Amino acid sequence: MGKQVNTRRIANVTQLPEEAREVLAAAFQKKHLVPVEGFEA
Numbered sequence: 001m002g003k004q005v006n007t008r009r010i011a012n013v014t015q016l017p018e019e020a021r022e023v024l025a026a027a028f029q030k031k032h033l034v035p036v037e038g039f040e041a
Contacts, residue, residue: 013021026033 013024016024023033
C-alpha cells in the first residue's frame with residue numbers, strides 16, 4: 001500500500017491575531033505554555 005497523508009481542516013485561523021496563531025502553533029508542536037500573569041520567578 002502507498003503512503004497516505006490524512007489531514008482535516010478544523011478551523012481557518014488566518015483571521016485570528018498573530019499572537020493567537022503563535023499560541024496554536026506552539027500547542028500543535030506540543031510545547032508547554034505558561035501564562036505570564038501570576039508568574040513569579
